[in-house]
Amino acid sequence: MQVEFSAIEVPGEANPLSEASLHHVLRSASSSDTTQIRSGTLQLEQWQSAKSFFPMLQSVYLNRNLPREVRHLALIQFSNGIDKCWRRTTSSSAVDKEDKEIVRSRLLQADSLSEPDQRLAFQYAIIVAKIARVLYPNEWPDLFKDLLHIIRATAQSEPLVFSRSLLILLRIIKELSTARLARSKTALQAMAPEILAVVGQLYVEKVQSWHSSLAAGGNDTGAVQGLDSGLLAIKTLRRLLIHGFEDPHREKQVQDFWTTAQSLFAETFLPIIQHQDAPLSPEARKLVEQHIRQLSKLFATMAAGKPVAFVILPNSLPFVLNWWNLAVQLADTWISMTEPVDGDPKGSVIEHLILKALQTVRSCLRMIFYPIKSLKFQQAEDKEDKANALAAVRSHMLVDTLLQEMVGNLLQKFFLFREVDRVLWETEPDEWERNEEIEEGWEFLIRPCAEKLFLDLVKNCREVVIEPLLTVFHQIAAPTNENIQLKDALYNAVGIAADVLTDKLDFDSFLRNTLTVEVNLQNPGYKVIRRRIAVVISQWAPVKMDASSWPLVYEIFQHLLDPSDALNDQVVRLTAGRKFAQVMDCWEARTEDFVPYSGTILQRLSGLIQEIDSLDTQLALLATLTQIVGHLGPYLTPFARDLVMFLSPFWGAAGDEWAMKTQILVLLTAIIGAIQSESCDFHADCLGLVLDALSSDEDGRIAIHEDAMILWDAVVEQMPSPPHQSPGVFFELAAIFPTVIKRYPDQPYPWGIAEKYLLLSPETILKDEVRHPLLETVGSYMEMMHHDVVHSRCQLMSAMISAGERIGGEPGVRAIAQDLMSTNCLPVLMHALHGSWEWKHEASALRTMPKHAVAGRDETEYLSLLARLVMASPTVFLETLCPSFREKFELDWLLDEWFEHVSDGIEFPADDKLMALALTRLLETGAPFILGRLQDLMTMWTSVLGRLVDETALGADSLYWTEAQHHEPDVPESAGERRAREKTYADPIHAINLVTFIKAHLDVAPQLAGGQDAFNGEWLARVESVVLKEFTEVLTRCMGPQ
Incomplete structure (x- = not known):
């Protein structure tokens, strides 16, 4: 009978490591059978510390006769093992030195560098890089020399080995550049000139060879491979120039390559992109676009990370200005695009060129606007370089006419509502609106990046750009002007620059005379302006707005949320709903002004939430409701019931969407806090949700548990006395106090809520089935000496003693005291106090406070608890702690x-x-x-x-x-x-x-x-x-x- 090896789980000692057994286990662990995967994975973990395990894994990868999934799993195990074992030298799981040497010696062998499978080769390159991070330079000093030798030797004759070698070099540079140890970065910088000389020359040769062939009218099919390997080369060089040189602008090699890179970018690749009829295959065109992306990333990353070096490197500022002009030219194409991307998840190459141009211009200007103060000691040469760079930026870029042109182009080109925006607005309104709210979108999207650049210019060059901006604004900002694109762009500009324009623009007049009229216009396409009106009001409201304007603001938002108006489509209403939270968050927003509009706005927001499916958008609108509820306070009372009934179905429908449930709990807490004593009708519903939320003990539920406790606390705070009016779930929740405290012993809420129970309904907590488990839980945390926990538990025990006295007299106090003894609360407390006494009376000069002792505020907490017990009943105090006190008193200490x-x-x-x-x-x-x-x-x-x-x-x-x-x-x-x-x-x-x-x-x-x-x-x-x-x-x- 054949027995499947992997189906039997045996200890590693019973199943010794061998090539055959390793192949077997890897097959099992890579199968689709859960049992085999589990047993195989367990066996691999047990073998991890066995001698020859890593050389055997390497052999499995190199054996191309084995199935791909087995080789892939071997690489994964290898990679995981490096993270766990290769840095260790003394523990039992450390890799044997001989095994390390065997693995290292084969990493750059020919068969290791000729893997035809791209994904396996990529994973292998990551492994080599991880090992290099551990071994280079001490145990692998010839790494780069050997790798560069292979790259030189195979550049023309063995394209596959050349490509795989470049991939490994790229991964090694990425790994070393992110190392925390200065040793790794220093070693990389020592080899950077030689790497640049070899790889830089090969890159230029590959590109020039391809371009010469193309110029001669040859077929580009054979040159695609050269472009492909050249792409790996420029990726490597991009990281090398940024991380391999401390001061790249001082290196002659870097200066030469920088000039070449600018030439290749502007003279070799860009003309091909700008002329779509160039005789290129789709594959070659895609590679050209990728080269442009890499070169533009090089320029933009250098400008952002090493701005002084960027400016000083040859021809950088003229290059940037030419690039800016190119971006302005390409903007017309970008504006007219009807597809979100050119089939590329990263966006079209035109979008990429424009974005990187904007980012590079911004990086240069920010050198002047926001100079960075370095903690690193600066030599005289560093200071001179910085001064020269700043002077160059001022002379080339801080020119009045150029700055005004920049602002004009930003508004007329990059702020415009595009055709693709219109398409997405109509087809995917929820997603488009949500994407417009991405805070860090400037790193990936053109319009947000243009907005950041515009704000930098307006803040720091206000004398130059504000007057021309306002002149155009006053010309366009009139209800009779129907240039929707430009009007939207200008309104966007005055919204972004609100805090700069406060003394220059009378926004209240603009609101009354223009926005109020335009928000009611029914012109086709005017929904774009309606959306912008909601945004610009939310930007100005926190900055400057007259008290008389607030009712008008509320009226406008009430109108924008009206679903019966055809121009108030979903995007308009979603934007209004999201932005209204910012309006309500202003100190100047008076509740009395808002009350007349509150019912309608609450109703329309609730209806809007029910229309949409996106969780993120629903959460944002619920947050707006929460903001409104907190603002209304007791004025919410007439609408509270409808709001709670609206929320009820969402809880059940949320299922495992804990973010939604958390937001519901937050909103309910706000409702309870707003209407206070009028919330009694909702207490049972709220506590039911609290019980449901706290009953889940899954990992990752901390947020919802905390918000559930906050709601629980709010409900108990508002519950009227006597306690018999409380809902039944109030008593059910009391039984889970021990569970909640065990889960969150350092949270103040469970302790505080228990104290509030003792005031509202002491009988509930003092029942045997609740009191004793609760004190057992308290006793289990008596040795946790964090002060907040010490305070919370002492407060709770004191409250229980007082409650016991209040409802049961001396017998009640005695019952509590007996429980405090039996649950270890008082014994641990007395042990801690005795430790403090012993420490103070120890004769040794080298005395140290015992870990169990208390001092300072914690000792005060403990003695105050004993004082509460004495005040409740001196007799019970003595009987509990010293039963024979009349014959022999043992508490003198x-x-x-x-x-x-x-x-x-x-x-x-x-x-x-x-x-x-x-x-x-x-x-x-x-x-x-x-x-x-x-x-x-x-x-x-x-x-x-x-x-x-x-x-x-x-x-x-x-x-x-x-x-x-x-x-x-x-x-x-x-x-x-x-x-x-x-x-x-x-x-x-x-x-x-x-x-x-x-x-x-x-x-x-x-x-x-x-x-x-x-x-x-x-x-x-x-x-x-x-x-x-x-x-x-x-x-x-x-x-x-x-």
Whole structure:
């Protein structure tokens, strides 16, 4: 019986590596059977550290008798192994040195460089480059010499080997140029002149040979291969010139090639592109276009990355100006295009030429407009080069007439609404509108790049270009002018330059007298202007707009969103909907002005969202709705129900589109926050969505979980008391607190929401089935010492103690305290405090704080929690932490630490007072452990009273509020804010007068100690007279006149 090898998973030791077994496993891992893929992949991972694994993988690739998919998988495994193992030298997975040498020795052999399959050759070149990054120059010093020798030797005789060698050289240069280690870049720069000499010469020879053949009327079919390999050469040279030379403008070789490259670009390739009837095959024409792309990338990249070098290199600025003129000439062809691209996903070569020309011009001008300050030390020669470059740009490009011509051409050529825009507007409106919003489109698209160049010119040459611009604008910007293309371009210009034109253009008059008229015109094609009106208003609204103009703005957007108007097609309405968010985000936008238009705009936006299928656009419009809701506040109430009902179907339809669900949660949170107490009818629906969102535990759901918690918090904040009015899902959500806290222990929301539950419905949290799992979760994070987590968990435990006292008295507190012990909360807390005490009392001069100890604010949090327990019930506190406290008190170390912490002074007065109250209340026990601490108590009282009692308001501490000081807020408050305010008023920190509290407990203490004589003789006598005198004086002074 035959058993398929790959179907059996065995440890690597049981299946030793051999050529046959490797072939078998690679076949299995490249099959379509899932089981075989899994077992094969596992076996390959186990072999990765085996000797000879990488040489065998290399042999598999070199064996062209094996199936292509097997060889391809061998390359993938090889590539992954380099990333994991080749840089390591000591670990068990490090590649054996002998194996590395075997692999390296075969990388540039003839059979390695003659792979006919392009995709396999490309993957192999990547592998060689990765190895070169690790081994060059220390372990592979002759890499470039060997590779250049092969390139020279095969340039004429072996085109395939020549092409594959160039491909490897290209990948190596790309790999070394991106290396983080300076060593790699330095090694590349050392060889750059020799590489340029060899590859540059071969490139020129290949191109000239082809061009000579073409000029002689020969057939270009045989020369295509030369153009193809020449394309690899120019790609290599492009990266070499940028990354291989620190100062390329100072290298004679670079200067010579730069001049040649300009000549090839302008005199060899461009004439062919400009004359479509040139006798070229489609394949050759495509290669010519690719050469032009590479050369234009070279010029544009040099100008952007090394602008000083670019300007100083021979003939660069005249070349740029000629290129700009060429772009202006080509613009007519670009404007009239009816197809998005010429069958090329990167766009037509004409588009590429124009785009790179604009980018290069912009890079040169930005040297003047926005000089870059380098942290690198500049030699005198560097400073001189920079000064010369700036002077050259000023003399060649900062010429008034040229700048004005540039602005004019930008508006009349590159800002224009094109024929292809019209076609896409009609056929794919949603996609066209969305593409217009791409923020970084200037890197890939002509119009956005032209807009960036225009803005640079207007900002930095305003004295020269603004007046001519406004002159043309006033001529064109009239309702009677029907030149839609130019009008759209000019409106675009004044929108882009809004912050520059604020003192030059009266936009409010333009809005009233022109835009208001044009937005109502029904002329065919005027929808382009309608769209532009929405854009230009959104650009001016944040900059400058009179208060009287805002109602008109709202009226215009209400009109643009009207689907019954035929000119308000989908693009117009989508643009208006998207841009309205920017309008509503302005400080000057007054809610009262917007209210009359709000209902209609909300309705039309909701309808628009239902029309479209694009998720990105739907999200943008939902964001607009969110902006409107936040702006309306309580004025949203009449429309809230319709808005929530509109959102409900989207949640179910969203499925796994978590971005949509996240935006829905954000919008619902805004609705709840806007209408506050009027949102009760929607609480059940909102909490149902919260439960659904939080029930998903898939990876990558952090965003939706966070937004779900924010909505949950907002709903609980607005829920009215008593709790029996709350929806059932409110109680279901309480049960998942442990899960949510485990998932996000460092997030404030789950802890804070649990606290709000304890105020709204303490019974819900204090049920056994909720309370105990919740405290178990808290206990599991007690050792997480991040302060935010420490604060959150202590606040929650304190709130549970207070809630237990409030609804269950001492038995309730006892139940909470027992759970705090059984769930490890209090044991870990006490262990941390004991560690702090031990550290402070350690005699060694080399003492270090134990990891489990606490200090500073965290220690205050822990002691404040204990203080809350004491204030709830001193008896429960002692029974829990020291059950035998009357016979043998074992917490003297805790009192030492506690008194010392308070005496040192606490950052927050509230904690200061709380601890003083708690330690004072321990006197109620009448136990020796606290009576023996009278001196510590008096020292603490003296210190705390001195900090908390104001000399101008004697008789009470500054944190004590009488009922007369309990004020209703001046502004409306939420139900949660009211509960929090009432809790604050009832808190012992504000409800108890510390001065009278101390006096009362001192009055009672003698009775608990067996009488005044016994108290004086046994306990008060132990207090030093100085301490007693100082305390008596402070207390008497704080009591004030009696």
